[in-house]
Amino acid sequence: MKEHEILHELGLKHPTENVAATRRAWIEAKLTDPRQFDEGKYKKPSDRLIMPNFRLTEDEVEALVTVLLGMREGEMPESYRFKTTEEQDSIYEGKRVVRKYNCTGCHQFSIDTLYLNDGIVLKGMVKLEEDESLFFQLWEDNDSFGRKAGETVQIETAQIKERVNAEGGDISSFIIDYHVEVEGRVPEEAKVFTPPVLYKEGKKVQSKWVFDFLEQPVGLRPWLDVRMPTFTLPAEEATSLTRYFSVLESEEYPYEFIKETKSGYIAKKEEECPGYLADARKLFESKDVNCASCHVRGSITPDGEPSEWAPDLSLAKERLKPDWIKRWLLDPQLIQPGTKMPKLFREGVFQDIFPGEPEEQAEAIKDLLMNLPDEMFVEDDAETDDE
Numbered sequence: 001m002k003e004h005e006i007l008h009e010l011g012l013k014h015p016t017e018n019v020a021a022t023r024r025a026w027i028e029a030k031l032t033d034p035r036q037f038d039e040g041k042y043k044k045p046s047d048r049l050i051m052p053n054f055r056l057t058e059d060e061v062e063a064l065v066t067v068l069l070g071m072r073e074g075e076m077p078e079s080y081r082f083k084t085t086e087e088q089d090s091i092y093e094g095k096r097v098v099r100k101y102n103c104t105g106c107h108q109f110s111i112d113t114l115y116l117n118d119g120i121v122l123k124g125m126v127k128l129e130e131d132e133s134l135f136f137q138l139w140e141d142n143d144s145f146g147r148k149a150g151e152t153v154q155i156e157t158a159q160i161k162e163r164v165n166a167e168g169g170d171i172s173s174f175i176i177d178y179h180v181e182v183e184g185r186v187p188e189e190a191k192v193f194t195p196p197v198l199y200k201e202g203k204k205v206q207s208k209w210v211f212d213f214l215e216q217p218v219g220l221r222p223w224l225d226v227r228m229p230t231f232t233l234p235a236e237e238a239t240s241l242t243r244y245f246s247v248l249e250s251e252e253y254p255y256e257f258i259k260e261t262k263s264g265y266i267a268k269k270e271e272e273c274p275g276y277l278a279d280a281r282k283l284f285e286s287k288d289v290n291c292a293s294c295h296v297r298g299s300i301t302p303d304g305e306p307s308e309w310a311p312d313l314s315l316a317k318e319r320l321k322p323d324w325i326k327r328w329l330l331d332p333q334l335i336q337p338g339t340k341m342p343k344l345f346r347e348g349v350f351q352d353i354f355p356g357e358p359e360e361q362a363e364a365i366k367d368l369l370m371n372l373p374d375e376m377f378v379e380d381d382a383e384t385d386d387e
Contacts, residue, residue, distance in 0.1 A: 023069070024065060024069060027064075027065050027068055027069070028061055028065055030051075031054075031056055031061045031064055031065070032056065032061055033053060034049060034051035034052065034053055035048070035049045035051065035053070037049060053162070067080065087247050090240070090243045090244055090247040091244060091247055091248060093240045093243075093244070094240050094241055094243065094244020094245070094247075094248070095244070096240075097233075097237045097240050097241045097244070098241070098244075100237075101231055101233075103168070103198075104167055104168030104169070104170065105168070105170050105171060106168075106169070106170070106171050106172075106195040107168050107169060107195050107196065107197070107198045108166050108167070108168040108169030108172070108195075108197045108198065108199060109166075109167045109168045109198050109199060110166050110167040110168070110199055111123055111124055111125060111139050111166050111199055112124060112125055112126050112136070112163070112164070112165055112166045113163070113164040114136060114155065114160055114162075114163055114164075115160070115161045115162040115163070115164075116155075116159050116160060116161060117159055117160070117161045118159075120142070120144050120145050122136060122138060122142060122145060122153075122155075123138070123139055123140045123142075124136055124137045124138040124139040124140070124149075124337065125137045125139065125166070125337070125338070127152055127338075131157075132156060132157050132158070133154050133155060133156045133157055134154070134155055134157065135152050135153070135154055135155075136152065136153055136154075136155050137150070137151070137152045137337050137338055138150065138151050138152075138153065138337065139199075139336075139337050149333060149334050149337055150333035150334065150337040150338070151337075166199075168198075169194070169195070169197070171194070171195065172191075172194040172195070175190070175193050175194050176190040176191060176193075176194065178190075179193055188338070189307070192223065192307050192340075193223065193224060193307065195224070195228075196220075196221070197336070198245075200249055200335075201245045201249075202245035202246045202247070202248050202249035202251045203249045203251060203321065203323075203324055204320060204321060204324045205245070205319055205320060205321065206256060206258070206318065206319060206320065206321055207242050207243075207245075207246055207251075207253055207254055207256060208256075208318075209315075209318050209319045210241070210242045210245060211238050211239065211242045213228075214231075214233055214238040214241060214242065215233060215235075215238055216230070217229070217230055218315075220311050220312060220315065221309075221311060222296070222301075222306055222309070223305075223306035223307045223309055242254075251321075256321070258321075258322060258370070259322075260322045260366070260367055260370035260371065261317060261370055261371070265367075266367065266371055269367065276364065276367075277367065277368060277371065279353070279354050279364065280354065280364035280365060280367060280368040281368055281373075281376075282353050282354070283350060283353050283354040283361060283364060283365060284365060284368055286350065286353050288344070288349075288350070289344055289350070289365075291313065291365075292313075294308070294309060294310040294340075295309070295310040295311065295312070295313045296309055296310070296311065296312040296313070296314075297312065297313050297314055297376060297377050298312065298314040298377040299377070300377065300378075300379050310340075310341070313369060313372070314372065314377055316369040316370070316372070317369065317370050317371070317372065320369075322366055322370055325365075325366040325369060325370075326359075326362050326363055326366045328341070329344070329345060329362035329365055329366065330343075330345060330358060330359065330362045331343055345358035345359075345361045345362050346358055
């Protein structure tokens with residue numbers, strides 16, 4: 001909407017005819033579509049309006065207009081002030097720390113969102129862009145669109161009403177370009193060299209581990225070109241960032257009870273199913289599962305190029321949340337579409353090794369990872385001799 005259109009709707013020819021009505025109408029228009037006043041104008045990129053579209057409802061716009069027009073000199077009445085919850089304070093403080101240390105310069109904190117003309121909203125990642133369309137990989141099931149997480153769909157540019165890009169990961173495109181141009185890799189291969197995506201990190205990682213990692217980073221992926229720097233964060237800021245990840249996903253904080261690591265848990269499992277952990281290990285080491293063929297285990301590394309390796313399983317007990325491990329094992333694509341981790345546990349498989357449903361098999365591997373025996377971090381003499 002142009003300025004003259006706002007005046008026309010009010011029946012005015014000039015804003016001075018009714019300053020109050022003009023002011024109110026302009027604020028309503030600005031809150032409804034902040035960048036509409038750039039339409040039809042040539043501006044340098046640095047001069048264009050930058051206020052984001054918050055997609056406010058009519059009631060929300062009305063509430064903000066009331067507050068803005070009611071502002072006068074002096075203190076605002078307490079009853080008019082927005083009172084934040086403890087969770088909201090945690091998110092605000094966490095975002096402040098993220099901005100301070102430019103965490104988004106390396107890490108991606110959210111995913112892409114497409115608002116289509118027919119009202120459908122898609123969440124995921126743009127995989128490839130062409131002149132008149134793009135290929136979009138869904139990270140969430142979308143019943144309205146009739147597609148599942150992990151599927152890649154082609155969307156015509158004309159279908160897209162608005163596109164909101166993922167927040168962060170600014171360095172990733174440069175890393176991918178390097179490996180494509182210098183090493184001749186395809187973009188999907190090159191992505192393994194980029195810093196990890198932190199979308200929904202609070203559901204994945206234990207809070208204590210996050211805090212310790214922020215204070216003293218350790219190598220998780222030895223193949224990465226870039227490393228997490230040691231910022232020497234004050235304990236208060238490390239705490240704020242740790243709390244931020246948990247609160248953002250409505251996870252427990254600060255205390256997490258990890259029952260899988262407590263005495264008596266495995267004993268009860270063994271009582272119910274004798275040889276439980278030993279059978280879980282057989283499944284772990286079986287030919288068609290063989291976790292160690294990809295995953296690092298302490299000082300033991302898999303065969304092949306480091307870029308083909310997967311994260312260190314020796315850290316799983318202290319780092320990962322058991323519920324996340326089980327969900328990941330059952331269907332990795334639902335959590336991180338495009339991951340190289342295969343879906344291993346399906347109906348009727350591995351019955352000769354660990355009889356049961358996929359959920360029971362995934363549960364067993366999860367319990368093993370939370371209780372890995374020391375000998376699994378020592379290379380067999382036979383393996384050493386072969387090398």
